[in-house]
Amino acid sequence: KNEVEQSPQNLTAQEGEFITINCSYSVGISALHWLQQHPGGGIVSLFMLSSGKKKHGRLIATINIQEKHSSLHITASHPRDSAVYICAGTGGGTYKYIFGTGTRLKVLA
Amino acid sequence: ETGVTQTPRHLVMGMTNKKSLKCEQHLGHNAMYWYKQSAKKPLELMFVYNFKEQTENNSVPSRFSPECPNSSHLFLHLHTLQPEDSALYLCASSQAQSRGLAGTGELFFGEGSRLTVL
Numbered sequence: 424k425n426e427v428e429q430s431p432q433n434l435t436a437q438e439g440e441f442i443t444i445n446c447s448y449s450v451g452i453s454a455l456h457w458l459q460q461h462p463g464g465g466i467v468s469l470f471m472l473s474s475g476k477k478k479h480g481r482l483i484a485t486i487n488i489q490e491k492h493s494s495l496h497i498t499a500s501h502p503r504d505s506a507v508y509i510c511a512g513t514g515g516g517t518y519k520y521i522f523g524t525g526t527r528l529k530v531l532a
Numbered sequence: 533e534t535g536v537t538q539t540p541r542h543l544v545m546g547m548t549n550k551k552s553l554k555c556e557q558h559l560g561h562n563a564m565y566w567y568k569q570s571a572k573k574p575l576e577l578m579f580v581y582n583f584k585e586q587t588e589n590n591s592v593p594s595r596f597s598p599e600c601p602n603s604s605h606l607f608l609h610l611h612t613l614q615p616e617d618s619a620l621y622l623c624a625s626s627q628a629q630s631r632g633l634a635g636t637g638e639l640f641f642g643e644g645s646r647l648t649v650l
Contacts, residue, residue: 425574456638464541464620464644467534471638509575519588520639522574 429523442497446510453514535559538642553608555623
């Protein structure tokens with residue numbers, strides 16, 4: 424069992440739908456990261472958060488430290504949002520990033 | 533454009549070849565990393581360089597040999613690889629807060645080098 428679990432593993436949505444991707448972790452962390460990986464392979468950092476909520480455009484990330492759970496929401500989804508979304512934890516006394524296996528999102532036009 | 537450039541983007545090599553992957557970061561960061569990404573597995577940390585010193589070797593086989601000549605360049609030398617080494621190899625950099633605390637800052641990734649070992 425991974426220390427960072429994501430759900431769902433795969434997600435297909437219609438354009439315009441509201442999307443939620445979940446991340447649960449079983450280790451102590453000081454920050455939770457959401458990353459986006461496009462088909463070409465490159466990974467871009469979307470959010471780094473340690474409490475509460477952050478918003479960037481149509482993307483919203485939340486974290487509940489007590490429940491060890493984070494969610495990534497995409498409002499008004501678009502085909503260009505199609506990518507793999509990865510959550511990762513850092514801190515807790517170590518510099519290592521602990522990665523989830525990713526959620527593959529496909530948004531259909 | 534993340535400020536981290538990897539070359540080549542694609543590499544096909546036989547098991548007896550020797551090749552190298554190159555990573556360059558233009559962000560002024562002091563920590564650089566090699567990660568391996570295999571299908572349906574989480575990203576695996578291979579090596580960490582913090583202030584040009586290797587601070588982590590995550591039980592990586594000796595057929596992978598990293599080199600960090602300066603804080604903005606990182607290489608991964610490959611020799612006598614196995615087909616199971618085929619994967620996407622990602623380089624990343626971050627600004628560590630101090631020596632020994634590499635990775636406490638946000639990671640910036642390159643586009644990756646997709647390696648196929650025949």
